[in-house]
Amino acid sequence: MIHRIGANTIGFEEMPSIIGSFGIAGKLEAQGPLAECFDKIIYDSYNGKDTYEQAESNLQSEAVSGALNKAGVSAEEVDYIFAGDLLNQCIGSSYGLIGFEIPYLGQYGACSTMAQGLIMSAVYVESGAARVATCVTSSHFCSAERQYRFPLEYGGVRTPTAQWTVTGAGSCVVKNVKKGPCIARATVGKITDLGVKDANNMGAAMAPAAARTLKEFFQDTSTKPNDYDLILTGDLGLVGSRLLYDLLKLEGIDIRNRHNDCGLMIYDRNSQDVHAGGSGCGCAGSVFCSKILSEMRAGKLNNILFMATGALMSPTSSGQGASIPSIAHLLNIKNRL
């Protein structure tokens, strides 16, 4: 059963395990520092399809297939799949996953979706609703640029605070086997908005949500940053990470010697023109599902916090002058060797 910890956190008594995972990335990511870590690289931005959106759907289906394979589980054995992405109406997910015929629960958490899907998987498995659950998310630079900013041919110039949407996907398979990386606790975020309106500065928009959820988790669990091997955020990037440190400092919390961010890990900002770093659902998805979980399985990481953040605006809301509300979902993942 699940029990409540403090005001906002839940603990999983069985601690469902991540029994398989798969992280896919694209060409630019393959030129970055984590090139050797991804389970698969897809160099063609169309991935053999006619459109970028279809390519993104294909990233999802490849990620799920890979994760199921690694887990030694067939699609028929999966009771639920939790999926979402950045495309309008989450078509990356719906079209990508038809073929698996797994009961489907679409999620929308923007770039927090990797964490949201893992929380969903853990709750459904722990509750008995699912024997096996799967989650997946994706993003694609080209489909995201077209939808959120400009078609590539426009040659729009990006601001220094802008981040580069990762072409990538990540999927995990969750089952209660009492070994390997296990989901111990989770904190679901609250929508947080400190009035940032600049849609080219997602880091600033999301940092407040990240600070809030982290603070709630530490308070609820009476733990502190140094209790964990790693505090990993999804895609705060350079600006968001620095602002997170500033916001936490106001609360007397210092995570700097434990923190890393998938958006800062996935590219080499010195040689790759990605400005403030990587972003997108596939940023946390690809990095967490490959590098991070591999390090856990190897015993290099044993007790981590994984928190992905999402900006909940749309081009329409920004165009109407609204500020950018955000959310951050957190999991405490422990290793049972």
Added chain:
Amino acid sequence: MIHRIGANTIGFEEMPSIIGSFGIAGKLEAQGPLAECFDKIIYDSYNGKDTYEQAESNLQSEAVSGALNKAGVSAEEVDYIFAGDLLNQCIGSSYGLIGFEIPYLGQYGACSTMAQGLIMSAVYVESGAARVATCVTSSHFCSAERQYRFPLEYGGVRTPTAQWTVTGAGSCVVKNVKKGPCIARATVGKITDLGVKDANNMGAAMAPAAARTLKEFFQDTSTKPNDYDLILTGDLGLVGSRLLYDLLKLEGIDIRNRHNDCGLMIYDRNSQDVHAGGSGCGCAGSVFCSKILSEMRAGKLNNILFMATGALMSPTSSGQGASIPSIAHLLNIKNRL
């Protein structure tokens, strides 16, 4: 705890109750047959706001406030809120719900969201993750037309199979109190696509998903249509309902003397120019959360199936020539007087 029933259905041993609900509708709906049933009518399409999207967000916040009030529960007592809508990036939900400060899990099931949110609420309450959970969804004719079809000023002509997006919202509060309308069983749908490409015929696109989920539920539970007082669909409308009957007939299942559809109930198709009937997340949301639950509380309905369907395409996928995948989620709701 939750137990599995057959291949695709789950049963809730505690059977979480819907302790409060609120259905809101707009001007056209107030001119229809259910005018007296809604908890609130909002006549102004802008609802005092500057844009239709802000008006839709406001529908959500009003629905949640109303449901909490009916339930006798404050926002602080709610552990999770599950919400989604049809707007890109679900901004109806995110902007509408900021003020409640409830841990937020965005859902995307298109017009199936009312059922999806209820399933989520039931799982989270039954599992112990939540003492109280809330779900909400909305749609708005004007915001939907602009995003999915044309701005109103364009004066686009609708096809006979087209449906009218309801301006409305519905919210439920779920808690384990062992009385009133309770969630007994649920079947999460699988993405289903029989190749319908006509985005002006959502009923045809969604009927296959509805037939599939219903068939799975009946098989898993070894029950039949006449075991239930009502088999309520969300927004299949005229075309979708007829196609559902045809598809079920191929399986030897006849629901016609138990079936009704929120999209057919909410408007008078003889006097209101809505073509094939109502649609949108707020269609099922407003009707289920007002009329249907009221009838349950009054003992007029005691054992129902509520199944909402969603079409998972976007204007982009349709523009790229893709067919329309759909999904249907079902709950069996029983009365404990």
